[in-house]
Amino acid sequence: MSSLSPAVVAAIDDLELAARLVVEGMRSGGHRSPFRGHGAEFTQHRVYRPGDDLKHLDWKLFGRSDRLFTRQYRETTNVAVMIVLDTSASMMFPEKGLSKVRYGSIVAAALAHLVSEQGNAVGLMTMSNGKLAYLPTRGGKPHLRSLIARIDRLTPGGAFDPALVISRGAELLRRRGLMLVISDFYDNEEDARRELRHTVQRGHDVAMLQLMSHDERALPYKGQVEFEDLETGERRLIDASAMSAAYNQNVDDFLARCRTGATRDGIDYALVRTDTPPEKALRDFLLRRNLGLPHAQGSALASK
Numbered sequence: 001m002s003s004l005s006p007a008v009v010a011a012i013d014d015l016e017l018a019a020r021l022v023v024e025g026m027r028s029g030g031h032r033s034p035f036r037g038h039g040a041e042f043t044q045h046r047v048y049r050p051g052d053d054l055k056h057l058d059w060k061l062f063g064r065s066d067r068l069f070t071r072q073y074r075e076t077t078n079v080a081v082m083i084v085l086d087t088s089a090s091m092m093f094p095e096k097g098l099s100k101v102r103y104g105s106i107v108a109a110a111l112a113h114l115v116s117e118q119g120n121a122v123g124l125m126t127m128s129n130g131k132l133a134y135l136p137t138r139g140g141k142p143h144l145r146s147l148i149a150r151i152d153r154l155t156p157g158g159a160f161d162p163a164l165v166i167s168r169g170a171e172l173l174r175r176r177g178l179m180l181v182i183s184d185f186y187d188n189e190e191d192a193r194r195e196l197r198h199t200v201q202r203g204h205d206v207a208m209l210q211l212m213s214h215d216e217r218a219l220p221y222k223g224q225v226e227f228e229d230l231e232t233g234e235r236r237l238i239d240a241s242a243m244s245a246a247y248n249q250n251v252d253d254f255l256a257r258c259r260t261g262a263t264r265d266g267i268d269y270a271l272v273r274t275d276t277p278p279e280k281a282l283r284d285f286l287l288r289r290n291l292g293l294p295h296a297q298g299s300a301l302a303s304k
Helices: 006-010 015-026 059-065 100-117 141-153 162-172 189-201 214-218 240-264 278-289
Strands: 040-047 069-075 080-085 121-128 131-138 178-183 205-212 224-228 235-239 268-273
Touching: 006 015, 006 100, 015 100, 015 141, 015 278, 059 069, 080 100, 080 131, 080 162, 100 121, 100 141, 100 178, 100 205, 100 278, 121 141, 121 162, 131 141, 131 162, 162 178, 162 189, 178 189, 189 205, 189 240, 205 240, 205 278, 235 240, 240 268, 268 278
Parallel strands: 080 121, 080 178, 178 205, 205 268
Antiparallel strands: 040 069, 121 131, 224 235
């Protein structure tokens, strides 16, 4: 199966269906899944006893030894995963086509789907109309449906207070958990970096998924263009051709600060362009992390 284009996925009104298609796309086409199983961890073999569940027989070992062995598993404790989603006005860019907030919502819903189906608990922390919007970390399909419905009902706009949203999300993560922050990281850059660092210091695993549209990265405009700040409403007439080089340098510097700051603070970082099929972006991100999604014993990250 070929990857569904971002525009096709975004055109699906049902966010739960869009998320499921993204997850299915990640596992199709012969790609090895980057996800571990859930709920139990293999520990050892023992000789088969009548009545053992046949699905746990190790047939490869039988072929080598001509004896039947049963795989034994240890139950694992689920992991709490908090998804922080930026729904500020800057995430509404571009106004025509696939916006960052719609792309981010699809990515958030797909990640929630993956976390939940592996038996882990997932929650949501964001800000809507200047107020925190929160769902606690829980497992199960009813909770997953509620979380995706909450994402779908979010009204983007206004500013985003990353320090408040991230710090509150970290406080509400039970035990040692994983925080996935989906944002363009334009708002209060230093405050956001400080709170992400504090979250790591609390013992949580943290990952940044920085969203950027093609037009933000490439500035495909020529001549006199009027730009509007989506959060302040300020308008400015600019010669796009003349400022192109300086703009590109500023964007490069900004992305470099985000990337190097994350690396320094022990935070996983991925730059995600919204013209990339969501399942490819997530598959690449998770494979780079060697992430099984959250793994119950100790760290949420698990080496393969």
